[in-house]
Amino acid sequence: MALTTITFPEIHLQPRDAHKLRGYFGELFRAHSPLLHNHYEDGTYRQQYPLVQYKVLDGTPTLVGLGDGANLLVQLFLHIRELDIDGRHYAVQAKHIVHQPAPIGFCAELHRYRFATRWMPLNQENHREYQQLDPAGQRAQLTRILTNNLVALLKAAGAYAPDLPRLLVHLALGEPVVTQFKNQPMLGFGGEFIANVLVPDGLGLGKSVARGFGAVQRVD
Incomplete structure (x- = not known):
């Protein structure tokens, strides 16, 4: 499946600005596709895994598209000339795009990943x-949730079937941090996990991946 990553290396933002990137591009290109903002014309919400995601990775504004979302970002790339974040305009002097096949799916080896964002x-x-729950119960619950997150990604990539090998997941998380989301306190986690899957750098897992949360980077 294709993966497209667009970065703006001369613009520096904070991780909390990722949802503002989503708001800006979702409005700027609203007529092009509901994949950009995950809402259909009738106002209903697109429930599937987001195929276009907005992130700030190491201070760099980043757009990531998967499958149809990847092709959509390629079409829009030349039309991106500025960013408007909270009324502050950033002229786009440089922008980079990488469009390539992305291996996603089960594999025989275990791979280690870290969460680049909460x-x-x-x-x-x-x-x-x-x-x-007690600590052991909490760990078991989080492992189940991450397993489900990975299954959701695999299904979105067309790489999941019930008869495939069992998904193996091991978590090594830090202490939870209270993160503000839509003016509500939510628990966010940093740390690493090991799994028998291939996940491309930059794709998100968990809640609100379109807004930049849960972006992963492969460590090994």
Whole structure:
């Protein structure tokens, strides 16, 4: 499956600005595709894994597209001339694009990944459950959630089937950090995980990956 990554190396933003990137591009190119903002014309929300994601990685504004989202970003690349973040205009003097096949799926080897941005696994319902568990239970719950996150990505990439090998996941997370999301406190996690899957750098796992959360980078 194709993966497109667009970066703006001369513009520096904060990780919290990722959702503003999404708002800007989603509005700028609203007529092109619901993949850019995950809303259909009737206002309903697109529930599937986001195929266009907006991130700030190491201070650099970054757009990542997968599959149809990858092809869409290629079409729009030449039309990106500036960024408007909270009314502050950034002229785009340099922009880089990489469009290439991305291996995604099960593999025989285990690979180690780190979360380049905070992973947000919990919603209101499972957050309450998480708070009531002992440390071992919390770890088991987070492992189940990450496993489901990986399955969602594999399904979006057409790389999942029930008869495939069992997904193996091992988590090594730091202490949770309270992260503001839509003016609500949410738990975000940093750290690493090991799994028997191939995941391209930059793609997100968990909640709100379109807004920059849960971006992974392969370590080994």
